[in-house]
Amino acid sequence: IERNFKHITNTDEVDRNRYSEKLEICFQELSSLDKYALIFECLHGAKKIEDWHRQFFNYHRFLGNKMEEYKISGSNEEFKNLLSIAQALGCIDRFCTIILADNGFxxxxxxxxxxxxxxxxxxxxxxxxxxxxxxxxxxxLALSDIIENSSNSKYLTQIKHDLQCSLSKMMKNTQTWAHSLDGKIERDEDNRNKIREINENIEKIRIVLNRHRIMKLMDEQMKKDIQNFENEINQILSKAILNGLQSIELFININHFLEAEQYMKNLLRLQRELADYYTSKLVENKTEELKTRLNTLANDILQLYDFEDINNYAKNPPRDLLDLLKKASSGGYARYAQAYSSLMERIRVNFSLAIDKVCDNSTRDRSAKIRSIKHAFYFLPDELKTVFQLQIDQLNQLNTNQQQLIEFD
Known part of the structure; x- marks a missing residue:
């Protein structure tokens, strides 16, 4: 009796019904011994029953007071635990009518x-x-105040329905927002609202995964969807960011420096905002690769383009490259200003040398060289056209004079 009573009244016990049945059987056996007067007397049966009656009475009073205390203080978990004890001890009511009457457990x-x-x-x-x-x-947390029994099953059924609908809608919306970033993630600076919503929803799913009451309510398919959710968002975002990085790489390859810098700035900001909720080694490696290229791009341009041969100006117009460098410099990326100045000076020197060489050429070659210089002149930036315009005019005059001499001869 004592062992089973202790198990039932232990607030950490989770299976009181088992001990309730045993307590009832034990007390029934003790009470039934009074049919055997001698044995009952030798075992001090009457005193034992009296002692247990007193203990049950005292515990009944303690239990009632404690339940009132917990009810007033709002200690719902503790209150429900004591209610479970009262229910389990109801098995001894029929043995305690003398002391508890109709006011038993x-x-x-x-x-x-x-x-x-x-x-x-x-x-x-x-x-x-x-x-x-x-x-x-x-x-x-609020779910802890709903006891799982038949009378509350309708509550739990409705909660399960609303919970799964809410989570499904949230996950679908998050996937839609993540997909919508693909193709423009590097262009739009105003993606912050979507990123914030994605982060918040990932955090909500993490919370759900660590709340056993909510997880216990959901069906198996919903649990799987929730467990896979963050990985699915990771894959969608990885694809979008990698596509954005490919766009940046394309702009680098075609010398669109400002676009490459701005798009990389947008992507780096976005990755910082996603740092706590997103990770991809592939994206990380590709990002570092392009960051390195951008950091050295201005110097690489100086190595790649010497503009020594003016006959190649039509194929690789200096004007276009210088315009792009100037655009990047004006857009706030100062390192391109030095590349712009260096290339401008290099082109000026090379073009000036080409003009000087014309005068040293034989009369037969001079006309062809002048045509070549005039053709290259078209692809110079406006600043250099102004510098060389007078010399081009002089070459035109020289060419005209040469033609007149040939005709005179």
Missing amino acids: HALHRQHQIEIARMSREAYNMVIDYIMKGKYANAD
Whole structure:
């Protein structure tokens, strides 16, 4: 009797029904021994029953007071635990009618069942409200006030329905936002609202995964969807970011420096904002590769383009490259200004040398060289056209004079 009573009244016990049945059997056996007067007397049966009656009476009073205390203080978990004890001890009521009369443990349990029903209704309304607002941690906490029994099954069924609908909608919206970034993730600076929503929803799913009451409510397919959600978002974002990095690489390859710099700036900001909720080694490596290329791009341009042969100006117009460098410099990327100045001076020197060489050529070659210089002149930036315009005019005059001499001869 003592062992089973201790198990039932232990607040950490989870299976009181098993000990309740054993306690009833043990007390029934003790009480039935009074049919054997001699044995009952030798075992001090009457005194044992009297002692247990006193202990049950005292515990009944303690239990009632404690339940009132927990009800007033709002300690719902503790209150429900004591209610479970009262229900389990109801098995001894029929042996304690002398001391408890009609106010036994069953009566104590029934008395507070009304309070439990009220708490469950209030908790249900709170849970539904929290789910609607996406406050899943609060919903999980409020769920603790709903006892899982047949009378509350309708509450739990409705909560499960609303919870799964809410989570499904949130995950679909998040996937839609993530997909919408593909193709423009590097262009739009105004992606912050979408990124914030994605981060917040990933965090909500993480919270749900760590709340056992909510997880226990959901069916297996929903659990799988939630467990796979973050990985799916990772894959969608990785694809979008890699496509953005490919666009940046294309701009680098065609010397669109400003676009490459701006898009990389956007992507780096986005990756910082996603840092706590997204990771991809492939994206990380590609990002570092392009960052390195951009950091050395201005110097690489000086190595790649010497503009020594003016006959190649039509194929690789200096004007176009210088315009792109100037555009990047004006856009706030100062390192391109030095490359612009260096190339401008290099082209000026090379073009000037080409003009000087014309005068040294034989009369037969001079006309062809002048035509070549005039053709290359077209691809110079406006600043250099102004510098060389007078010399081009002089070459035109020289060419005209040469033609007149040939005709005179």
